[in-house]
Amino acid sequence: MKMENSESKLTPEQSLLVIHQTIEKAKREVQENGFHLLLWGTLVVIAGLVDFYMSYTQGPGNQHYAWAVMPAIGIPVAIIYESRRKKTPAQRNTIHNWYGLVWLGFGISLPMLIAYTVMHHLPPTQPIMVVTGFALFMSGIVLSFRPLIWGAAVIWAGAVICLFTAPNWHSLIMAIGVALGYLIPGYLLQRAKKTQ
Amino acid sequence: MYEDLDNLLLSQLRLAAMSYLMVVKEADFNTLKEQTGATSGNLSVQINKLQEAGYIQVEKTYRNNYPLTLCQITPAGIEAFEAFYLRLQTYFKEKPE
Numbered sequence: 001m002k003m004e005n006s007e008s009k010l011t012p013e014q015s016l017l018v019i020h021q022t023i024e025k026a027k028r029e030v031q032e033n034g035f036h037l038l039l040w041g042t043l044v045v046i047a048g049l050v051d052f053y054m055s056y057t058q059g060p061g062n063q064h065y066a067w068a069v070m071p072a073i074g075i076p077v078a079i080i081y082e083s084r085r086k087k088t089p090a091q092r093n094t095i096h097n098w099y100g101l102v103w104l105g106f107g108i109s110l111p112m113l114i115a116y117t118v119m120h121h122l123p124p125t126q127p128i129m130v131v132t133g134f135a136l137f138m139s140g141i142v143l144s145f146r147p148l149i150w151g152a153a154v155i156w157a158g159a160v161i162c163l164f165t166a167p168n169w170h171s172l173i174m175a176i177g178v179a180l181g182y183l184i185p186g187y188l189l190q191r192a193k194k195t196q
Numbered sequence: 197m198y199e200d201l202d203n204l205l206l207s208q209l210r211l212a213a214m215s216y217l218m219v220v221k222e223a224d225f226n227t228l229k230e231q232t233g234a235t236s237g238n239l240s241v242q243i244n245k246l247q248e249a250g251y252i253q254v255e256k257t258y259r260n261n262y263p264l265t266l267c268q269i270t271p272a273g274i275e276a277f278e279a280f281y282l283r284l285q286t287y288f289k290e291k292p293e
Contacts, residue, residue, distance in 0.1 A: 010211065012287050022215035023219055
């Protein structure tokens, strides 16, 4: 609708149209660009494949170090990216706050979960996939971006498969699940942002 | 029913500004101008009306030595917007086909 005469009284139909158009436009503008999904997705896929390859060729041993390298690369890159990202007042919005809070909750839960499984000698991959799927699902809801919800479904499906497979296959299942559940929605999010 | 709707929000520019501020927590004057497609003078007048009604809070500050006007929706504004939206929905439900 053109903003021609702001003082003329709107009809209910026009009011609804103004609300929907403005909110949809605003939501698209504040959409995340998928950088973090692509970053962490790539790192998880690489770590998962290295873990699987090493355990397959060398047997159980030091392959878990592949996972330790992941945050050592990912955290500094994420911090540098966020500090360089242009922040305008319009970007301080409810959607970003909720999106950030979802992943903050995930970031707090994950080390506790890993610590618990390590202390009790349990394979960590399956529960990690469960909480990852949940964080992805919530992100999809918050951003109103359906590919993220499908990504969560793929990761949850991987978690279910892990229940019926030997632990040495879990890292490969995780790598495939994350490639489909993180990287594809991350790429689509980036494409959606670029086409705005 | 139509008469029950908040008159202040039955203006295209004020409603667009309020809708935008419902999504973003805070927006500067230029962003609002860009979002609503309004002229500076017209937007300024409508922002004042929303501020007088207590629907938005306006803060005048500086960024990099340039004046910056920040608008933020208030709890009263959120309540008014939600009530307006609910009344609109009721209107459409009760409207004869």
